[in-house]
Amino acid sequence: MLFGTLGLLVPVAAVALSTGEVTVRDTAPQKRVAIIGAGAAGSSSAYHLAQNALEANIPTKIDVYERDAHIGGRSTTINAWNDPRYPVELGASIFVAVNHILVNASRDFGLRTATRNIYNSESMPDLGIWNGKEFVFTMTDEGGWWDMAKLFWRYGYAPVKTNSLMKETVSKFLSMYDGPLFPWKSLSQVVQDVGLVEVTGLTGEQYLKQKGVGDLFAEEIIQASTRVNYASNLGMIHGVETMVCMAANGAMQIEGGNWQIFERMLSSSSSITTHLNNTITHVSKQQDGTYNLTHSDGSIKTYDEVILASPLQFSKLVIDPAPRHVPDEIPYVNLHVTHFATPHKLSPAAFSMKEGEEVPEAVLTTIPSGEKYRNGTDHGSPGFFSISIVKSGVNPISEVPRQEYVFKIFSDRKIDNKFLSKYLGVEVTKEEAEQGTQDGNVSWIHHKLFHSYPHEYPRLTFDEIKLDDGLWYTSGIESFISTMETSALMGKNVARLIVNGWLEKQNQGDSLKVQGEPGWRYEALSKENEQRQQPQKPLKAKL
Numbered sequence: 001m002l003f004g005t006l007g008l009l010v011p012v013a014a015v016a017l018s019t020g021e022v023t024v025r026d027t028a029p030q031k032r033v034a035i036i037g038a039g040a041a042g043s044s045s046a047y048h049l050a051q052n053a054l055e056a057n058i059p060t061k062i063d064v065y066e067r068d069a070h071i072g073g074r075s076t077t078i079n080a081w082n083d084p085r086y087p088v089e090l091g092a093s094i095f096v097a098v099n100h101i102l103v104n105a106s107r108d109f110g111l112r113t114a115t116r117n118i119y120n121s122e123s124m125p126d127l128g129i130w131n132g133k134e135f136v137f138t139m140t141d142e143g144g145w146w147d148m149a150k151l152f153w154r155y156g157y158a159p160v161k162t163n164s165l166m167k168e169t170v171s172k173f174l175s176m177y178d179g180p181l182f183p184w185k186s187l188s189q190v191v192q193d194v195g196l197v198e199v200t201g202l203t204g205e206q207y208l209k210q211k212g213v214g215d216l217f218a219e220e221i222i223q224a225s226t227r228v229n230y231a232s233n234l235g236m237i238h239g240v241e242t243m244v245c246m247a248a249n250g251a252m253q254i255e256g257g258n259w260q261i262f263e264r265m266l267s268s269s270s271s272i273t274t275h276l277n278n279t280i281t282h283v284s285k286q287q288d289g290t291y292n293l294t295h296s297d298g299s300i301k302t303y304d305e306v307i308l309a310s311p312l313q314f315s316k317l318v319i320d321p322a323p324r325h326v327p328d329e330i331p332y333v334n335l336h337v338t339h340f341a342t343p344h345k346l347s348p349a350a351f352s353m354k355e356g357e358e359v360p361e362a363v364l365t366t367i368p369s370g371e372k373y374r375n376g377t378d379h380g381s382p383g384f385f386s387i388s389i390v391k392s393g394v395n396p397i398s399e400v401p402r403q404e405y406v407f408k409i410f411s412d413r414k415i416d417n418k419f420l421s422k423y424l425g426v427e428v429t430k431e432e433a434e435q436g437t438q439d440g441n442v443s444w445i446h447h448k449l450f451h452s453y454p455h456e457y458p459r460l461t462f463d464e465i466k467l468d469d470g471l472w473y474t475s476g477i478e479s480f481i482s483t484m485e486t487s488a489l490m491g492k493n494v495a496r497l498i499v500n501g502w503l504e505k506q507n508q509g510d511s512l513k514v515q516g517e518p519g520w521r522y523e524a525l526s527k528e529n530e531q532r533q534q535p536q537k538p539l540k541a542k543l
Contacts, residue, residue, distance in 0.1 A: 033062045033303060035062065035307045037065075037310035038073065049495035064273070068277070069276055069277050071263045090337060091448075095484055097249050114254065123358050125361070129364050130366075137150070154216070161213050162213055165243060182496070183493045204222065204242030207238075207239030223367070227385045230482070237457075238457065258484065291303050307494055308475070310474075310475060332452070342424060342441060343395075346423055347359070347423060361389045365379070395443050462477070463476030499512060
C-alpha cells in the first residue's frame with residue numbers, strides 16, 4: 001500500500017543520460033494507447049502516461065475502456081438506504097499515510113478525507129479481537145497508555161519486534177519507487193533486488209517464527225489483521241503481505257468515496273478519453289506491431305500500445321495470437337461483503353459478555369490456539385472475519401425517524417437471517433436479511449460477492465509486466481501486494497516504461513530521468529543508509 005507523486009517530471013532539457021542531453025523532435029507522430037480497465041491500475045497508467053508523454057513532447061491519445069458503469073474498479077461506493085447522502089465504501093475502503101500516490105493525489109486534487117462520527121459510541125471500545133469464545137484483546141481509545149500497557153503486559157516485546165520487521169519490510173518495498181530501480185521491467189527481479197523474495201517465499205506464520213515473534217501475538221493480533229485485510233490465516237499468506245497488514249498508520253478514506261481519486265486522474269488531461277459501459281472482446285496483434293481492439297458492438301480501433309489493467313482471467317478477453325508471456329490463472333478470494341442498517345447495536349450475549357456491556361465498534365477475529373482451519377480463508381469458529389460500524393445516520397425511509405447504525409461484515413459465506421438474529425440479539429426475518437424492511441430490525445441490506453484479491457500464497461516469481469511487444473499487464477503485482485496503492489504504482493511503472501521505450505527508439509537510448517518521490521520514506525528513515533547498522537525505533541502499528 002504505498003505512494004507516489006503528482007508533480008511534473010524534469011523538463012525535457014534535463015532528460016539525459018550521463019553522455020548528454022536529449023533532443024526530442026516536435027514532429028513526433030501521435031502515439032495511440034488503449035487501457036482496458038478503469039480501476040486503480042488503469043487510471044494511474046493513463047494519468048502518468050499523459051504526464052510522461054507531455055514531458056517527453058510526444059503527442060499521445062489515450063483511450064480507457066471500462067466494461068462497468070463506474071470508474072474505480074473494486075474501489076466503489078454504495079448508498080445506505082439507497083440515499084446518496086449516506087455513501088459507504090463497498091471495496092478498497094481505506095488507504096494509509098505511506099500510500100503516497102493516493103495521499104498526494106487526494107491532496108493535489110483537493111479531495112477531503114472523511115471523518116467518522118458514530119452515534120452514541122462514546123461508551124463502546126474502539127476495537128476488539130474475538131476468537132469465537134472470548135475477546136482476547138480490546139482497545140478503548142486509539143493507542144492510549146492503558147491500551148499500550150495491556151498490549152505489552154499480554155504480549156511482551158512482540159509488538160516492538162513486529163513494528164521493527166514491518167518498518168524493515170516496507171522500507172525495502174518503498175525503494176521500488178525510486179531510482180536506480182524505478183522503473184522496473186520485471187517484478188520478480190525487483191522483488192529480489194530489494195531483498196524481499198525471501199519474505200514472499202515464506203508464509204506469515206513461518207516468517208514470524210523465523211524472526212522470533214511470539215506465537216500469542218502472531219495468532220491473536222497479527223492474524224486478526226491478515227483476516228480483516230485479506231481474509232487469510234497466517235499459515236496461508238506470504239510474509240510481505242503479512243507485514244503490510246501491520247503498516248496501518250494514518251488510515252483514511254475520501255469523503256464520498258475513494259473512487260474519486262481515479263476519476264480525477266482520468267479527467268486530468270485532454271489526451272485521456274474514458275469509455276464506460278464499453279467491453280473489449282478481442283485484442284489482435286497486426287503484422288506492423290500495432291493492435292486491433294474489437295468492441296462488443298463489433299467496431300475495431302487500432303493502437304500502438306495496449307495496457308491490460310485488470311485480471312486477465314476475469315476479462316473473457318481473447319488475445320490473438322497468444323502473447324509470448326501468458327499470465328498465470330491464480331485463485332482469488334471469494335469474499336462476501338455485507339452492509340446493513342439497524343437501530344440495534346451488537347448483542348453482548350453473542351460474544352459471551354454480560355448484559356449491559358458494550359461490544360466494540362469494530363470486531364476482528366482470529367482462530368483459537370490449536371484450532372485447525374480447512375484452508376487459508378476458513379473463518380473458523382468465530383463465524384466471520386470482521387464486523388464493524390462504518391456509519392450512523394437517521395433512517396430516511398422509516399415511518400418515524402430513528403437513528404441507525406450501518407454495519408459492514410466480511411465473511412466467507414452469505415450472511416443470513418440466523419446470523420443477524422444471533423449477533424443483533426433480535427429476530428431478523430428472511431425478508432429483512434435479503435432486502436431489508438423500512439421499519440424492521442434490519443431496514444436496509446446489501447450483499448456483494450467479490451473476487452476481492454488473490455490468495456496471497458508464498459511465491460518466488462511473479463507475472464511478467466510486458467507480455468509482448470506493445471502489450472502490458474498490471475495485475476501481476478496483486479500476488480505480491482494487493483492494494484489500491486500498489487496497483488497505482490504498477491500503472492505508473494508501466495507508463496514510464498512505455499514512454500522510455502518511445503524515447504529510446506527516437507533518441508538511441510535516452511529515457512526519462514527518475515526523480516525522487518516526495519514523502520516516499522518513513523519519518524526517521526530518510527538517513528536509512530547512514531543508520532543501517534543502528535537499531536530502528538519502532539513505529540506504532542494500528543489495526
